Amino acid sequence: MDVRDLPTPLLAVDAAALEHNVLTMATLRPGRSLRPHVKAFKSTELARYVETTGGHHSFCAATLRELEGLSAAGIGDDLLLANETLDAARLARLVSSSDALITVAVDSPETVRAASDAGASVLIDVDVGLPRCGCPPGSAGKLADLARSLGTEVRGVMGYEGHVVGRADRATRSEGVERSMELLRAAHADVGGDVVSAGGTGTFDLHDWASEVQAGSYLLMDTHYAALGLPFRLALEVEATVISSSDDRGWAVLDAGLKSFGMDHGDPSVPGWQVFFCSDEHTTLVPADGGPALPRVGDRVRMQPAHVDPTVAYHEQIVVVDGDDIVETWPVDLRNW
Amino acid sequence: MDVRDLPTPLLAVDAAALEHNVLTMATLRPGRSLRPHVKAFKSTELARYVETTGGHHSFCAATLRELEGLSAAGIGDDLLLANETLDAARLARLVSSSDALITVAVDSPETVRAASDAGASVLIDVDVGLPRCGCPPGSAGKLADLARSLGTEVRGVMGYEGHVVGRADRATRSEGVERSMELLRAAHADVGGDVVSAGGTGTFDLHDWASEVQAGSYLLMDTHYAALGLPFRLALEVEATVISSSDDRGWAVLDAGLKSFGMDHGDPSVPGWQVFFCSDEHTTLVPADGGPALPRVGDRVRMQPAHVDPTVAYHEQIVVVDGDDIVETWPVDLRNW
Numbered sequence: 248m249d250v251r252d253l254p255t256p257l258l259a260v261d262a263a264a265l266e267h268n269v270l271t272m273a274t275l276r277p278g279r280s281l282r283p284h285v286k287a288f289k290s291t292e293l294a295r296y297v298e299t300t301g302g303h304h305s306f307c308a309a310t311l312r313e314l315e316g317l318s319a320a321g322i323g324d325d326l327l328l329a330n331e332t333l334d335a336a337r338l339a340r341l342v343s344s345s346d347a348l349i350t351v352a353v354d355s356p357e358t359v360r361a362a363s364d365a366g367a368s369v370l371i372d373v374d375v376g377l378p379r380c381g382c383p384p385g386s387a388g389k390l391a392d393l394a395r396s397l398g399t400e401v402r403g404v405m406g407y408e409g410h411v412v413g414r415a416d417r418a419t420r421s422e423g424v425e426r427s428m429e430l431l432r433a434a435h436a437d438v439g440g441d442v443v444s445a446g447g448t449g450t451f452d453l454h455d456w457a458s459e460v461q462a463g464s465y466l467l468m469d470t471h472y473a474a475l476g477l478p479f480r481l482a483l484e485v486e487a488t489v490i491s492s493s494d495d496r497g498w499a500v501l502d503a504g505l506k507s508f509g510m511d512h513g514d515p516s517v518p519g520w521q522v523f524f525c526s527d528e529h530t531t532l533v534p535a536d537g538g539p540a541l542p543r544v545g546d547r548v549r550m551q552p553a554h555v556d557p558t559v560a561y562h563e564q565i566v567v568v569d570g571d572d573i574v575e576t577w578p579v580d581l582r583n584w
Numbered sequence: 585m586d587v588r589d590l591p592t593p594l595l596a597v598d599a600a601a602l603e604h605n606v607l608t609m610a611t612l613r614p615g616r617s618l619r620p621h622v623k624a625f626k627s628t629e630l631a632r633y634v635e636t637t638g639g640h641h642s643f644c645a646a647t648l649r650e651l652e653g654l655s656a657a658g659i660g661d662d663l664l665l666a667n668e669t670l671d672a673a674r675l676a677r678l679v680s681s682s683d684a685l686i687t688v689a690v691d692s693p694e695t696v697r698a699a700s701d702a703g704a705s706v707l708i709d710v711d712v713g714l715p716r717c718g719c720p721p722g723s724a725g726k727l728a729d730l731a732r733s734l735g736t737e738v739r740g741v742m743g744y745e746g747h748v749v750g751r752a753d754r755a756t757r758s759e760g761v762e763r764s765m766e767l768l769r770a771a772h773a774d775v776g777g778d779v780v781s782a783g784g785t786g787t788f789d790l791h792d793w794a795s796e797v798q799a800g801s802y803l804l805m806d807t808h809y810a811a812l813g814l815p816f817r818l819a820l821e822v823e824a825t826v827i828s829s830s831d832d833r834g835w836a837v838l839d840a841g842l843k844s845f846g847m848d849h850g851d852p853s854v855p856g857w858q859v860f861f862c863s864d865e866h867t868t869l870v871p872a873d874g875g876p877a878l879p880r881v882g883d884r885v886r887m888q889p890a891h892v893d894p895t896v897a898y899h900e901q902i903v904v905v906d907g908d909d910i911v912e913t914w915p916v917d918l919r920n921w
Contacts, residue, residue: 254674255921309864311591331828333825333881337591355828358828374833379863380827490667491691491716491717493720498715500716505891506894506919509842510848511862527893529717531715544692544694545670557864560843561897561898582900584592584593
């Protein structure tokens with residue numbers, strides 16, 4: 248089937264680029280040294296592809312719904328909620344229904360108690376420089392003690408250097424990882440356990456101490472990560488249709504806009520032309536210096552998102568393509584909460 | 585049922601504010617002088633509420649899916665695709681299956697032919713200053729002639745002054761409407777027809793010539809529109825849970841982020857505190873000058889989106905609340921394409 252027979256906008260993922268990304272990562276960080284992060288793509292079938300093609304069996308997620316979906320589909324045997332939750336009842340249902348080991352990040356007495364009530368294992372989430380979740384490194388040991396006193400298995404520590412992963416310069420990223428891992432080392436000394444979980448797509452090859460890296464964006468990529476010189480290809484585009492165009496007035500209008508793209512990293516890019524602005528269901532294109540003439544009404548155009556995660560979360564399916572041929576259609580079934 | 589028993593993040597809509605907005609608009613622009621725009625809320629049940637409570641029976645939409653949903657639910661008798669489409673086959677299925685009059689905006693020979701092939705009526709979409717869809721005013725008559733030569737009913741013109749609706753100053757908006765309507769008047773003189781469709785929430789009461797105003801944001805509102813001094817109340821909030829907090833370090837973390845908010849108009853607001861930054865599934869809050877202490881782990885907090893349309897499009901349901909009591913739960917069933 249031809250992708251041009253589907254209505255637009257749609258998420259088109261290049262099959263060869265996706266395979267390249269999976270295999271490249273699996274070579275550099277094989278098996279359990281990578282914990283693929285489902286938040287970037289929210290699709291059970293894409294996770295299954297990563298498990299079978301990449302050979303990774305530990306996964307992480309940002310929401311309970313993402314984990315519930317993986318668990319119900321029997322994907323992975325070691326599932327981590329790399330985030331805090333207070334919903335002990337829902338976590339308990341997941342733990343009791345899952346064949347996988349369920350682990351959850353904790354950074355407070357409240358989240359330790361929720362995990363303990365649910366019967367989940369925990370990683371102590373440590374603040375390594377990003378002002379978000381994570382306890383101060385000096386409090387990690389005390390939280391681990393509390394968890395163990397409640398009979399909860401403490402598997403180790405987690406520390407996400409999210410303030411570093413997107414920095415343009417590799418040396419800057421590397422120094423940032425080193426500083427963050429110093430903090431995580433101190434916490435790990437107090438906590439113990441086999442698991443040290445850290446990193447992201449931008450720092451996946453800068454970790455030599457962490458036992459595993461959490462990365463998801465490497466699979467589909469976006470223009471922001473593409474600027475970092477990583478060995479992954481831009482696999483994700485949004486296919487749109489030109490619904491209005493006028494050479495006289497100097498612009499063309501695509502039928503994909505603010506409801507098709509996460510906009511926090513800026514406008515999408517459209518190779519060959521310049522994005523003038525996006526509105527709810529439209530993007531207005533103007534010619535680029537020395538570029539081709541504007542596309543014509545009815546043409547299909549592929550657009551490159553600036554931020555993969557909140558882009559995918561707007562769509563109901565991922566269409567895997569080889570040129571215009573549809574190879575697979577995967578529901579984005581793990582969105583919402 | 586209590587909204588605090590539902591998982592977060594969730595879209596909470598204040599029942600009284602919503603009713604106020606519907607009734608206020610219905611008083612100022614009764615019946616067919618308002619064409620409620622479904623793109624702002626993408627929910628069949630909310631459209632039904634607007635029809636029964638507000639007494640409007642003409643609706644417009646930005647996507648075929650939105651119109652298909654309204655039509656299948658029997659909402660409205662006059663449904664306008666206020667956007668261009670080349671998908672004649674899908675439009676034809678809608679026309680032949682619907683009890684409502686189906687009209688579509690056209691701005692090119694290609695879109696006229698698609699409408700004609702589908703058996704839809706048309707409005708000639710005229711560029712009145714926003715560089716997006718719409719033909720030059722001087723070409724409108726020729727497009728109308730083409731449509732009529734193909735046996736298609738031309739109901740009139742449409743011109744959206746989207747470059748004006750969000751301007752902070754009312755006098756500036758009013759002058760902008762006047763300039764845009766001059767252009768639309770010229771086009772209408774060449775096109776004819778009973779329908780002159782224009783406007784939006786920010787200019788709903790600045791039109792004295794258009795036969796109808798298209799507005800949808802007035803129903804739920806957002807912080808951007810709330811700054812314009814309109815007679816509508818902010819009805820929409822995203823309810824989140826505090827999952828991490830530390831008075832020592834000076835921030836608290838909510839479980840709603842980039843996948844819960846359209847970000848093109850900027851960060852959401854959280855009354856009482858200051859938003860430091862949003863990431864995929866988190867927002868980090870810091871204290872505001874003279875404001876209250878940070879919320880505690882487990883607290884529920886309501887957040888105000890900056891742009892309603894792309895915010896709602898991330899969510900699967902709207903929970904209508906009276907305080908913490910759930911009054912209605914309406915699926916956001918018209919998202920995607």
